[in-house]
Amino acid sequence: MLKEFWESAPTSYKVLVFGAMGLIGVGIxxxxxxxxxxxxxxxxxxxxxxxxxxxxxxxxIVVRGQTIRKNLKR
Incomplete structure (x- = not known):
């Protein structure tokens, strides 16, 4: 499930994930x-x-949840 979601995840989600990890790492x-x-x-x-x-x-997390909900409605 995770691998499939990451492959089909929107670019905005990927940018948010890497941006969040980068900021947390820099902050530490x-x-x-x-x-x-x-x-x-x-x-x-x-x-x-x-x-x-x-x-x-x-x-x-919110973007991912909305994307999953949208995909489940189809």
């Missing part, structure tokens, strides 16, 4: 750098980047 790296260098502002800013990645992830 920024958080590690901020905490190891005792740069509190960078560590706090990284939380916003991680949060944006999580929001994009939720949007991707």
């Amino acid at each position: 790296i920024l958080n590690l750098v901020g905490n190891t260098t005792n740069n509190r502002d960078l560590a706090m800013a990284s939380l916003a980047v991680i949060g944006l990645g999580l929001v994009l992830h939720i949007v991707g």
